[in-house]
Amino acid sequence: METGRHRSQSLGSAGLAFHALLCSSLLLNAVFFAHHLLRSSPTATPERLGDGLSWALQAAREAEAVAAADCSGHGNVFLDGVTGEDGRPGCECNRCFSGPDCSVRTPNCTADADSGNPLFLEPYWRRHAAASAVVFSGWHRLSYITTGGRFHSVELDRHIRLLHRAVGNAVVDDKYLVFGAGSMQLINALVYALSPDGNADSPPASVVATVPYYPAYKSQTDMFDGREYRWDGTTATWSNNGSRNSTKGFIEFVTSPNNPDTALRKPVLAGSSAIVDHAYYWPHLTHIPAPADEDVMLFTASKLSGHAGSRFGWALIRDEKVAKRALSYVEQSIMGASRDTQLRMLKILKVILANLHGKEDIFAFGYDVMRSRWRRLNAVVSRSTRISLQKIPPQYCTYFNRIKEPSPAYAWVKCEWEEDVDCYETLLAAGIISRSGTLSEAEARYTRMSLLKAQDDFDVLLERITEFVDAEEHGRAPGGSSSM
Amino acid sequence: METGRHRSQSLGSAGLAFHALLCSSLLLNAVFFAHHLLRSSPTATPERLGDGLSWALQAAREAEAVAAADCSGHGNVFLDGVTGEDGRPGCECNRCFSGPDCSVRTPNCTADADSGNPLFLEPYWRRHAAASAVVFSGWHRLSYITTGGRFHSVELDRHIRLLHRAVGNAVVDDKYLVFGAGSMQLINALVYALSPDGNADSPPASVVATVPYYPAYKSQTDMFDGREYRWDGTTATWSNNGSRNSTKGFIEFVTSPNNPDTALRKPVLAGSSAIVDHAYYWPHLTHIPAPADEDVMLFTASKLSGHAGSRFGWALIRDEKVAKRALSYVEQSIMGASRDTQLRMLKILKVILANLHGKEDIFAFGYDVMRSRWRRLNAVVSRSTRISLQKIPPQYCTYFNRIKEPSPAYAWVKCEWEEDVDCYETLLAAGIISRSGTLSEAEARYTRMSLLKAQDDFDVLLERITEFVDAEEHGRAPGGSSSM
Numbered sequence: 014m015e016t017g018r019h020r021s022q023s024l025g026s027a028g029l030a031f032h033a034l035l036c037s038s039l040l041l042n043a044v045f046f047a048h049h050l051l052r053s054s055p056t057a058t059p060e061r062l063g064d065g066l067s068w069a070l071q072a073a074r075e076a077e078a079v080a081a082a083d084c085s086g087h088g089n090v091f092l093d094g095v096t097g098e099d100g101r102p103g104c105e106c107n108r109c110f111s112g113p114d115c116s117v118r119t120p121n122c123t124a125d126a127d128s129g130n131p132l133f134l135e136p137y138w139r140r141h142a143a144a145s146a147v148v149f150s151g152w153h154r155l156s157y158i159t160t161g162g163r164f165h166s167v168e169l170d171r172h173i174r175l176l177h178r179a180v181g182n183a184v185v186d187d188k189y190l191v192f193g194a195g196s197m198q199l200i201n202a203l204v205y206a207l208s209p210d211g212n213a214d215s216p217p218a219s220v221v222a223t224v225p226y227y228p229a230y231k232s233q234t235d236m237f238d239g240r241e242y243r244w245d246g247t248t249a250t251w252s253n254n255g256s257r258n259s260t261k262g263f264i265e266f267v268t269s270p271n272n273p274d275t276a277l278r279k280p281v282l283a284g285s286s287a288i289v290d291h292a293y294y295w296p297h298l299t300h301i302p303a304p305a306d307e308d309v310m311l312f313t314a315s316k317l318s319g320h321a322g323s324r325f326g327w328a329l330i331r332d333e334k335v336a337k338r339a340l341s342y343v344e345q346s347i348m349g350a351s352r353d354t355q356l357r358m359l360k361i362l363k364v365i366l367a368n369l370h371g372k373e374d375i376f377a378f379g380y381d382v383m384r385s386r387w388r389r390l391n392a393v394v395s396r397s398t399r400i401s402l403q404k405i406p407p408q409y410c411t412y413f414n415r416i417k418e419p420s421p422a423y424a425w426v427k428c429e430w431e432e433d434v435d436c437y438e439t440l441l442a443a444g445i446i447s448r449s450g451t452l453s454e455a456e457a458r459y460t461r462m463s464l465l466k467a468q469d470d471f472d473v474l475l476e477r478i479t480e481f482v483d484a485e486e487h488g489r490a491p492g493g494s495s496s497m
Numbered sequence: 498m499e500t501g502r503h504r505s506q507s508l509g510s511a512g513l514a515f516h517a518l519l520c521s522s523l524l525l526n527a528v529f530f531a532h533h534l535l536r537s538s539p540t541a542t543p544e545r546l547g548d549g550l551s552w553a554l555q556a557a558r559e560a561e562a563v564a565a566a567d568c569s570g571h572g573n574v575f576l577d578g579v580t581g582e583d584g585r586p587g588c589e590c591n592r593c594f595s596g597p598d599c600s601v602r603t604p605n606c607t608a609d610a611d612s613g614n615p616l617f618l619e620p621y622w623r624r625h626a627a628a629s630a631v632v633f634s635g636w637h638r639l640s641y642i643t644t645g646g647r648f649h650s651v652e653l654d655r656h657i658r659l660l661h662r663a664v665g666n667a668v669v670d671d672k673y674l675v676f677g678a679g680s681m682q683l684i685n686a687l688v689y690a691l692s693p694d695g696n697a698d699s700p701p702a703s704v705v706a707t708v709p710y711y712p713a714y715k716s717q718t719d720m721f722d723g724r725e726y727r728w729d730g731t732t733a734t735w736s737n738n739g740s741r742n743s744t745k746g747f748i749e750f751v752t753s754p755n756n757p758d759t760a761l762r763k764p765v766l767a768g769s770s771a772i773v774d775h776a777y778y779w780p781h782l783t784h785i786p787a788p789a790d791e792d793v794m795l796f797t798a799s800k801l802s803g804h805a806g807s808r809f810g811w812a813l814i815r816d817e818k819v820a821k822r823a824l825s826y827v828e829q830s831i832m833g834a835s836r837d838t839q840l841r842m843l844k845i846l847k848v849i850l851a852n853l854h855g856k857e858d859i860f861a862f863g864y865d866v867m868r869s870r871w872r873r874l875n876a877v878v879s880r881s882t883r884i885s886l887q888k889i890p891p892q893y894c895t896y897f898n899r900i901k902e903p904s905p906a907y908a909w910v911k912c913e914w915e916e917d918v919d920c921y922e923t924l925l926a927a928g929i930i931s932r933s934g935t936l937s938e939a940e941a942r943y944t945r946m947s948l949l950k951a952q953d954d955f956d957v958l959l960e961r962i963t964e965f966v967d968a969e970e971h972g973r974a975p976g977g978s979s980s981m
Contacts, residue, residue, distance in 0.1 A: 066550070068626035069557035069563075072844075076553050076632035091638055092631070093650050093840045102652075105644070130641050138635035142552035145635025148560035149841055150621035150926050151848070152629075153575060154806040157614050160579050160589070167579050168586075194678050194808075194831040201830065211722050229829070238695050238723045322638040322836035324678075345713070345720050346685065347678035351835040352806035356577045357633055358555075364635070 059224040066193060069148050076146070087469055088115035107469040123444045124474040126462040129272070129422060133386075133465045134319030136266040137378050144367070147360045154352040164349025165192055172362040173327060177304075179369050180376070181411050182294050184306040189336030192350040193343050196292055196313035196326030200230060200266075201237050202346075203309055203328060206338035207264050207286045208241035215262070219245035222266040223281050225273055225425075225453035227290070230266040247454060260284045267307075268292070270299045273453055273461035274403055275421035276303070290324075292316045297379025298422050300410035300463075316422065316465075318361050318375070323354045377411065383420035386464050388470050390424060393475065397482045400436070401427045424462040425450075436460040443481040445474065533606070553632050564922060571953055574600035574619070590954040607928045608958040610946040613756070617866050617949045618803030621859055628851070631844045638836040646926035648833025649676055656846040657811060661788075662862070663853050665895050666778050667788040672813040673820030676834040677827050680776055680797035680810030684714060684750075684828075685721050687793055687812060690822035691748050691770045692725035699746070703729035706750040707765050709757050709909075709937035710848070716752040729793055731938060732765040744768045750789075752776070753781045757937055757945035776800045776810075781863025782906050782949075784894035792816060800906065800949075802845050802859065807838045860896065867904035870948050870955050874908060877959065881966045884920070885911045908946040909934075920944040927965040929958065 066073070075092065082090040083102035094102025106115035109122035138145050160167040170190050177183040193199040209215035220234045224247050234244045242264065245251075251260055263285035269278040270293040277299070280287040289307040293299060295317050313326035330336040343349060365375050387405075393401050405419035426447065428436035437449035437460045450459030464471060507957040550557070559576065566574040568588035578586025590599035593606035602762040624630050644651040654674050661667040677683040693699035704718045708731050718728045724732060726748065729735075735744055747769035753762040754777040761783070773791040777783060777800050797810035827833060849859050871889075878886050889903035910931065912920035921933035921944045934943030 030932055044847055066554070066557050067561060069560050069630050069632070070550070070634045071627045072554035072630035073550050073557040076634060077550060080552075080634055089636070091840075092653050093638075093644070093843050095644050095651050128641060132639055135636050135639055138639070143555045146556035146634045147554050147576070148553070148556045149631045149633065150560060150564055150629070151625055151845065152573070152619050155616055155619055155622070155803045157612060157805045159806065160577070166577050168577050194835065197829075198831045205720070211719065233829050235695065236689070236826065237721060238725060240722045299656045321641045321832075324645065324831055324833065324835045342720065345681075345717050347682045347808055347831070349806075349808065351678065351808045351838045353837045353841050354835045356575075357837050359577050361635065364811075 052303040068150075072148065079175070080142075080388070083114055085110070085116040087118075102158065107467050109469065109473050121444065122473055123446060124477045125446045125470060126424075126464075126466070126474050127446045127448050129316075129463050129465060131316055131319040131321055131465050132393070132467040132470070133374045133382050134375070134379055135467065137375055138319070139326070141364050141368075141373070142363045145361060147357050149353065149356070153356065157348060159349070159352055161354065164344060164352075165190075166359060169355050169359045172359060172366065172429070172443070176362055176366055177329075179366060180296065181304050182301050183291065183310060183312070184304045184328060185329060188310075188331055189333065189340075191328045191330060191336060191339045191343060192355070193326050193328070194347055194350050195315065195324040196311045196328075197229060197233070197324075198289065198343065199311055199328045199339070200233050200288075200328055202339045202342040203288045203311070203335075204234060204237075204242050204455060205239065206330075206335045207288070207309070208239065209262075211241055218242040218262050218264050218286075219249050219251075219260075220264045220266070221245050221251065221282070221285075222268075223248045223278070223454035225271070225450055225459065226266060227268050227272045228452045252281050264288060266290065269294060269305075270421070273423050273448065273450070273455075273459075274425040275405065275423055276403070280307075281288075293422050295374040295379075296410055296412040297383060300408035300417050301412045302409070303411065309335065314358055314361070318358075318365060320358070320361060323352050323357060325350055325358050380413075380417070380420050382468075383422070383464065384418050387419055387421060387424075389475055390464070393479050393482050397485055399428065399430050399433065399482075399485050400439075401429055422463070422465045423463055426460050426462055428458050434458065435440050440481075443484075444477045445481070456497055503711050511924060523782070525619060550967070552634075556632065562880070564626075567598055569594070569598050569600040571602075572844075573575065591951050593957050605928065606957055607930060608961045609930045610908075610948075610950070610958050611930045611932050613800075613947050614951075615800055615803040615805055615949050616951040616954070617870075618859070618863055619951065621862050622803070625848050625852075625857070628848045629844060631841050632692045633837065637840065639847035641832060643833070643836055648828060648836075649837040650836070650843060653839050653843045653846070656843060656850065660814075660846055660850055663850060664780065664785070665788050666780070666785050666793060667775065667796070667813060668788045672794075672815055673812060673817065673824075675812045675820060675823045675827060676839070677798060678831055678834050679799065679808040680774065680795045680812075681713060681808075682718070682811055682827065682831070683795055683812045683823070684772075686823045686826040687772045687795070687819075688718060688721075688726050688748055689723065689826045690814075690819045691793070693746075693770070695725055702726040702746050702748050702770075703735075703744075703749070704748045705729050705732050705735065705766070705769075706752075707762070709934055709943065710750060711752050711756045712936045729817065736765050748772060750774065750846050753778060753789075754905070757907050757932065757934070757939075757943075758909040759783070759889065759907055761770065764791075777906050779863075780860040780894055780896040781867060782904060783969050784892035785896045786893070787895065795820065798842055798845070802842075802849060804842070804845060807841060809834055809838050809842050864897075864901070864904050864953075867906070867948065868902050871903055871905060871908075873959055874948070874962065877963050877966050881915050881969055883917065883966075883969050884914065884923075885913055906947070906949045908948055910944050910946055911928070912944075914943050918942065924965075927968075928961045929965070 079090045079092050087110035088104040088106035090102050090104055094105055097103045104115045108125050109119045174185045177185045193202055204220055208218040220242050222230050231244050260282040261284050263282055265280050265282050265285040265287045267278050267280050267287050268290040271278050288309050290311040291305055293316050308331045310329040314323055315321040328339055368374050374422045403425040407416050407418050408461045410417045428439050433439040435457045437447055440447050447460040447462045450456050563576050571594035572590035574586050574588055578589055581587045588599045593603045595601045649928045658669045658802040659826050661669045677686055688704055692702040704726050706714050715728050716914045744766040745768050747766055749764050749769040749771045751762050751764050751771050752774040755762050770979050772793050775789055776797045778889040779801050794813040798807055799805040812823055852858050887909040891900050894901045894918050912923050917923040919941045921931055924931050931944040931946045935941050
C-alpha cells in the first residue's frame with residue numbers, strides 16, 4: 014500500500030500535473046484554433062485575401078515583386094519593362110552599368126549630361142513608397158468627363174493652388190489654371206491663346222526669346238507653324254529700338270530660372286505678352302525671392318516632383334479670355350491631360366504638401382542633393398583655367414527663410430581657352446555629352462551640363478570632369494582641341 | 498492492492514489516454530505556434546503587413562474602400578473625386594440620378610445622348626477587377642525615357658500588335674506604330690506628317706472629309722491652322738472632276754465605321770493621302786469583314802476598352818518617313834503619351850488578350866450590350882413615321898466567325914416629317930439631347946444619338962424615345978415643332 018499509495022499519490026499528483034498541462038494545452042489549442050478561424054475567415058472566399066484585401070491584392074503583389082528586384086542600386090525594374098525569356102521584366106540599368114543585375118560597370122564610360130531628366134528625386138519617392146503609391150481600378154475614370162463637368166480634376170486644381178500658396182512661389186488667387194500634357198504642350202497652347210484670332214484681320218504675332226533660351230520654344234513654334242504667329246528670332250533684334258509700340262503683337266518667352274544658364278529672368282520687351290516659364294522656380298533648384306505674379310506662367314511636374322514621364326504641366330493665367338483659349342486648345346488637341354496622370358499627380362502633391370517644412374520636405378531633400386553636386390563640381394572646376402561655370406551667389410530664400418547656397422539644375426560651362434571654340438566638342442573629346450549652347454543661339458564656347466539626373470550619372474560626370482581638369486594641370490589635355 | 502492495482506491500472510490506461518491526448522494537444526499547439534510564427538513573421542516590422550504586402554498595402558486599401566462605396570448602382574466614387582466635409586470623395590451620380598448615394602431619380606429627366614462616352618464597358622472592368630488593377634509606385638518611370646531609348650513602351654507596342662493580329666482587324670506587320678494622347682492628338686500629327694515640309698516650295702495640302710464626318714477633323718485643322726495645310730471642305734466638291742492629278746496634295750479623312758452614321762467607308766478621292774480612322778473598327782461595334790490595311794490608320798483605347806479618360810490612341814503607318822514625322826510631332830508637342838497611361842493600357846490589353854474568344858471576351862460582352870440596345874431602340878422607332886434610323890443588315894464577322902446582328906455606337910436619326918426641319922430641335926423638345934447632323938455638314942434633318950454611354954443613360958434615352966413615339970401614335974407630339 015505504501016508503494017501503492019505512494020504510487021497512487023504520486024500518480025495523483027502526476028495526474029493533477031497532467032490535468033493541468035492537458036487543460037492548458039487544450040485551452041491553448043482552442044485559442045489557436047479560434048485565432049486561426051478568425052484570421053482565415055477572410056480567405057474563406059477566394060475573393061478575400063490578405064488583410065481584407067480583395068481585387069487590389071494581385072496588382073499590389075506584382076508591383077512589390079517588381080520593386081523588390083535587385084539591380085545593384087544601379088537600375089530599376091518597372092512593371093512595363095521589356096520581358097525576358099522568363100516572361101518577367103528585367104533590370105533597366107543606369108547609364109554606364111550593365112549585366113542582368115546592373116552590377117557591371119562600363120570602363121571609361123562616356124558621361125551623358127545632355128538631358129534635363131530629373132532623376133535626382135527618385136530616392137525621395139522610394140523613401141515615401143507607401144504614401145505615394147496609387148492603385149488604379151480597371152474602371153477608374155473611363156469617362157471623358159472628370160469632376161466639374163470638364164477634363165480637369167477639381168481636387169488636383171485645388172492641391173496645385175495649395176502647393177503654390179504653401180511654397181510661396183506663385184500668386185494663384187487671381188489666376189485660371191489650365192492643365193496640359195507637360196508644360197511642353199502648353200508652349201504652343203499659350204502661343205495660340207496669345208495670338209490674334211484666326212479670323213481676325215491682324216498680322217501674325219512675333220514669337221521671340223532672349224539668348225540663351227530653351228530650344229523647344231523655337232522648334233515647337235516652327236513645327237506647328239500656325240498662320241496666326243511666327244518665330245521671329247531673339248529679343249536682341251527688337252529691344253534696341255526701344256519703342257513700346259514696335260513690340261506690340263510680340264509673344265516673349267521668358268524662363269526663370271533660365272534654361273540653360275539658371276539665372277532669374279524678366280521680360281525684355283516692353284509691351285509684349287510674356288509667357289514666363291517657371292519650370293525651375295521651386296526651392297530645391299533656386300532661391301525664391303518672392304511669389305511670381307506674371308500674367309501667364311508655366312509650371313511642370315517634371316522639375317517639381319521628378320515625374321517627367323507622366324507628362325503633366327500647368328499654366329496660371331490672369332486673363333479669362335486667354336485662359337479660355339488655352340483651355341480650348343488643350344481640349345481640341347488632346348481632350349485634356351490624361352486622367353490617369355491627374356490621379357497620380359494628386360497623390361504626389363498630397364505627399365509633398367504633407368511633408369513641407371518637415372524633416373522629409375521634398376525641397377529640403379532635393380536642395381541637399383543639388384547643392385552637394387554643385388559644390389563638388391565647383392571644387393573640381395575651380396582648379397581649371399580651361400572651363401568655368403556660371404557664378405551664382407548665395408541668396409535669401411523666402412521658403413527656407415534663410416540664405417541658401419546655389420543648387421542649380423544645370424552647369425552653364427564656358428570654354429575659356431581661345432582654341433576651344435566649340436565647348437561641346439571639347440567636352441565630348443573628354444568623354445562628356447553636353448548640350449551645345451548653339452542650340453540656344455549662344456556662342457559655341459558655351460555648353461550646358463545637366464546636374465539633375467541620377468546619382469550614377471552625376472558620379473560619372475564628375476569623374477570625367479576631374480580627369481579633364483587633372484589632365485589640364487598635368488599638361489596633357491584629353492580634350493581633342495587642346496594645343497598643349 | 499486490487500483497488501490500488503485497479504486504480505493503478507485504470508490510472509495507467511487513463512494515463513495512456515491522457516498522454517496521448519496531451520501529446521496530440523501539445524503537437525497541435527506546436528503546429529499552431531509554428532504556423533503563427535510563419536504567418537506573423539512578415540508583420541514583425543511595421544513595414545510588412547497584409548499577406549506579405551508592405552508599401553502597396555495602404556494604397557490598395559484606399560482603392561478598395563473607395564470602390565466599395567454604395568452609389569446605388571447609379572454612380573461611382575473615384576479616388577480623386579471631390580471631397581466632402583468628411584474629407585472623403587463622394588458619389589458621382591450618373592445623369593438623372595442625385596442624392597448622396599445617387600438613389601434619387603430626377604423626374605422627367607432630359608436624356609443626354611450627345612457624347613460618345615464609352616461607358617457601356619464599365620461593367621466589364623468591374624467584373625475583371627483583380628486582373629485589370631495596376632499599382633503605381635511613386636518612382637514608376639520618372640524618366641523621359643521609357644524602354645528602347647524613346648517615349649514608347651516596347652511592351653505596349655508589342656501587345657497592340659498582338660491584339661490586332663488576334664482580332665484580325667488590322668495588318669500590323671508592315672506598319673510603324675505611333676502613340677498619341679488619344680487618337681484626337683494624332684489627327685493633327687498625321688495632317689502634319691502628310692503635309693509638305695515647312696521649308697518645301699509646295700502649296701499647302703488640302704484637308705477634306707466626306708459628309709457626314711467627325712467634326713474634330715475640321716475644327717482641329719482650323720485651330721492649328723498650319724501654313725503647310727488648310728481645311729478645304731468636303732470631298733463632294735472635289736470628287737466630281739474625277740481627275741487623279743487634281744486631288745494630289747489632298748489629305749482625306751475617312752472614318753470606318755463612320756462617325757456619325759456607322760457605315761463602313763473607303764476613301765473617295767483617288768490620289769489623295771487617306772487617314773483612315775478605325776476608332777470603331779472592333780468586333781463589339783461592327784462586323785469585321787477583313788483586316789484593314791490602309792497606309793495610315795488610326796485607333797483609340799476609348800472605343801476599344803472604354804478608357805476615354807486615359808487619352809491614348811495610336812496610328813499604324815506604312816511609310817517610314819510619314820511615321821517619323823508623326824512621331825516627331827508627338828515628341829515635340831508632348832514628349833510622348835503619358836507613361837502612366839502606357840502602363841495602365843498595357844494591363845488593360847493583357848486582360849483583353851487573355852480573354853479573347855473565351856466566355857469573358859470583351860468583344861462578346863460589348864457586342865451583347867450594344868446589340869441589345871440597338872434591338873430595343875429599333876423596336877420602338879419602328880412604330881414611328883416621324884423618325885427613322887440608319888439601316889444596318891446582319892453581316893458576317895470574321896472575328897466571331899458568324900453572321901452578326903448590328904451593334905452600332907450611334908443611331909443616325911432622320912426626322913421624316915416635313916415640318917421637322919431641325920431634327921436636333923425636334924428631339925430636344927422631346928427631352929433628348931443629341932448631336933445635330935449640321936456639325937457634320939449633313940442636313941439638319943439628321944442628328945446623332947449616342948448609344949454607348951452608361952446603361953442609365955440608355956434607359957432614360959429609351960424612355961424619352963418611347964414617349965415621343967407613343968405621343969405620335971396618340972396624335973399628340975411632345976416635340977415642339979410638331980404641327981399635329
